[in-house]
Structures are given as C-alpha cells and as structure tokens.
Amino acid sequence: MIVAEQKPFEEIRRMITPYERVLILGCGTCMTVCDAGGEREVSFLHNALRLAQARSGDVAHTFSEYTLKRQCDPEFLELLPEKVADVDVVLSLGCGIGVQAIAESFPEMPVLPGVNTSFMGMTKESGVWDERCAACGDCRLEDTAGICPITRCTKGILNGPCAGTKKGKCEANKDMDCAWILIYQRLERLQQLDKMRRYYPPRNFRTIPRPRRIVTKAAVVTGEGDG
Amino acid sequence: MANSSFEEKLGSNKFVVTTEVGPPKSVDISEMVHHIELLKDKVDAINITDHQSSVMRFPSLGGALLVKELGGEPVLQMTCRDRNRLALQADLLMAYSRGITNVLCLTGDSVDVGDHKEAKPVFDLDSVQLLKMIRTLESGTDMGGNELKAAPRFCIGATVHPEADFVEPQLVKFDKKVAAGAQFFQTQGIFDLASLRRFMQYASQFNVKILAGIIVLSSAGMARYMNNNVPGIIVSQTIIDELAAVEKGKGLQKGIEIAARMIKTIKEEKLCHGVHIMAVGNERVVPGILEAAELVNA
Known part of the structure; x- marks a missing residue:
C-alpha cells in the first residue's frame, strides 16, 4: 500500500x-x-x-x-x-x-x-511501516531472493554489497539492515548463491519514462503456442 | 603492452607503492601541489580521491591532471555517486586524452555520510558495472552501442574489503570485479595482517595485483571515530590499544610507526604485491613512513 x-x-x-x-x-x-x-x-x-x-x-x-x-x-x-x-x-x-x-x-x-x-510499503508492526517497493517497472526479485536492492539498498546497487556495511547494517543508517547482506543470507539459505555471483548489467531507465501509463491487456491471456 | 608506468610496475615483480592525495575544498590548490611534489618521485602512483566521504571538493579529474602536469603518475579515483553513465564516460574520454590512464573504480560512499546530505544520489552504475563500462569503451563503443572514433585504453582497478566483519559477500563482489576486468586492487584499510593473509590465500588464484591499504592513524580517538563514522573501516582493538598507550601529542608518531611496521612485514613476508598508503590529511608524513619502512623508491 x-x-x-x-x-x-x-x-x-x-x-x-x-x-x-x-x-x-x-x-x-x-x-x-x-x-x-x-x-x-x-x-x-x-x-x-x-x-x-x-x-x-x-x-x-x-x-x-x-x-x-x-x-x-x-x-x-x-x-x-x-x-x-x-x-x-x-x-x-x-x-x-x-x-x-x-x-x-x-x-x-x-x-x-x-x-x-x-x-510503497508494508506494515511492520502496529504504527510502523517499512518501504519495500520502488515501482521501478523492472522487477528482479527473482534474482535477489525476494528482497529488493533497489528499494532497500540506499545506493540501489545491483552486484552485491558495498564496503560500507558493518554488522549487517547500512553505512547510511546504522539502524537499517544492509539489503545485500540480507540477500546473501537468504540466497544461501535457499541454496541459490549462484544468483549472487551473476553479473547484473546497469538498469534500463527507459522502462520508466515518466509519467507511466498501463493499459490492460486482453482479459483472456493467450498462452504460447495458442495458435 | 603496458599503458602507463604504473601498469608496467604492476606487471613486474616490484613491490608497488601507491598513496593518495585528497583535493581541497578550495580554489587554492597550493597545498595539493605541495603534497604531489613531495610524493611524486617517492611512490609508483598517486591516487586522487573523488569527493572522499561524500564531501564536496576540487574534483579528482582536476587533481589527476595536476599530478600529470607535475610529472607524476596519477590514479584517477572515480565513484558512481555523482555522475550518470553519460558523465562518467565523458570524463573517461577527457582523462585518456590528457594521459590519465589509471582508474580506480568505486561505487562511492553514501551521500548521507557527507556534507551535502540533501543531494540526489546518482548510482546509475555500480563499481562492477563501471569496470565493465571501461572495457566496453576500450572495445571502441560507448554504453549506448555507438562507435567511438578512437578508443581509449586504461589500467583499471577496484577496492576490496578483506577485513569486513562478514567477508563472504565481499569476496563474491571481488570475484565479479575480477571478471569485469579489474587488474589491480587497493584494499580498504588493513589493521590485522592475519586477515590479509587469509584474503591472499583466496585472492592468489586470480591474476590480479593486490595492494594492501594502509591507513595512517593519528590517535585512538581518530580510530574510534573512523570505526563509527567512516564506511569500510574497522580498526582492530589491538591497534586502538597501542595508540591509546602513548602520551598525548605522540599519537601520529605512533601511527607512523604502526604503518611502517605493517608495510615492512607485508614486504618482507611477500604477503601481497604492494601497499597503498592513505594518510587522510597527513600526506606530509608519507615520506617518513616510506623511510621507516625502508622503502625508498628508486
């Protein structure tokens, strides 16, 4: 919300x-x-x-x-x-x-x-909300174990933690978790560390020429090979 | 073929020594000129920092140009914090055209730690992507896929943090930097040689040169401050205790002694390929450190 x-x-x-x-x-x-x-x-x-x-x-x-x-x-x-x-x-x-x-x-x-x-965020506890999505228009949560580096890393970087992380926290705010440490730990738990080792190219900001508009596709989704 | 004297030295078996000079928050560059003149013949290259700690200063490209003009060998530090891909590529073209061919690629500190906290953080690229981008320019095209009429050639490096309290993710990033084309690494500050030894056991499998980062401390208070406020620095308790034990006013002297001792051990034990001395504002003491470490550049 x-x-x-x-x-x-x-x-x-x-x-x-x-x-x-x-x-x-x-x-x-x-x-x-x-x-x-x-x-x-x-x-x-x-x-x-x-x-x-x-x-x-x-x-x-x-x-x-x-x-x-x-x-x-x-x-x-x-x-x-x-x-x-x-x-x-x-x-x-x-x-x-x-x-x-x-x-x-x-x-x-x-x-x-x-x-x-x-x-855009979620309720963490009563009266506390945390930002979770930057609406970047190019979701890559598949590669990052469901944790968004664009939103949760203060630099929004894509290839792993910077050197500023200490005790799992961010250099910009010691109360804030380092997104890339969270991503590493969760990928490890999911046995998907290979995703951490991949190179991710620079973001394509053309996916967000502002202001954006979404027009709904046909109500019936046509699958591959559907004629 | 080596593209710069620094690249040539990296390729030899010589113990490579680099240091850094931080540009001033001023249009008066006389002190920076003085530091460059003091150091240029004593080290293999001088890094010029890029708005270090996100504090606005005279630019690194201007500083690197000055090193070149004064007959030294510059390493241009380039962060992704303040420029998007157009500006970064443009600055690289400018750098190459003026003979600046060594580049240290950094993501850059957060804007929040600096003196313009309300500025827009750019980070269009990260350090790994910056390394790749330079290799792309060298291949003759820009990031937009357009042809360059003449392509540059650089000697590129990056940083690594062997003393991170959770080192595994840092090593993954190190691998990615190597794969992206980094030829040399200047590490974050090393305060515990055991961690450097551990890191080198890992890093020696790669064909890259590692220069251990040596930060010159001037007091226990400075060490504690850095631990709390400077990204990428974790001064060990042993070093803090050693600094705290000296009488007031003798801290810097102790810091010089610690730095020289570490450099000497690194060289004697051949722990890595060289050192990168960061005197953070005390550039004038670097020659003394080199002397104490019995490293006087031929």
Missing part, C-alpha cells in the same frame, strides 16, 4: 490561509491504513484546526469534512460534487495520486495536499 505522513500542522494552517470554506477530504484506503488521512485523521484535523482558529481569535475559516472510499478512482467520486459545491478549497488527505485525481475532476477548485506521500 501507499504510506504517507500528515504534513506539519503549521504548514497546513499556512496553506489554507487564503481560503474561507475548507473541505477536509479523507481517503478510505491506504491513507486510512497508515493513519495519515482516513476518517479518524480527518476528524482530528478538523477539530484541531477549529480549536487553533478559536484560540487565535481570528474566525477566518469554516470547515467541513468528508471521507471518500478511494480518492484515486473516479468510481468513488460520485458524491463529491455536492460536497465541493459550497467550498473554496479542498484540503485532501489522500496520497499524491488522490490530490491529483481530485484536481483533475474539479478544474476550477484549488486542491491542497494535507499529507506527504512517502513510499
């Missing part, structure tokens, strides 16, 4: 300054799971903004809140025109994709990002 962190409160207050009526828009999918912008966070932020405004004595804004099932999918935007009709700005707590989907759907409406979208 996509993992994000809510922006600092003061940054959010600064962004909304020019606008009177603010819709705080949550997202019910990834942002809910990573506690950055689901229904609960929308409600907390709504209360915090109201409280801060009351304390400052300057009643510049009115707030409303709503949480979509998914901001990145037009299918779920149906009820939104009604909510957006009476506001001056949408403060989206969706990921960067959500913010842009809302902006594309409402050409006249300013949309502000309420979170910093960080990475």
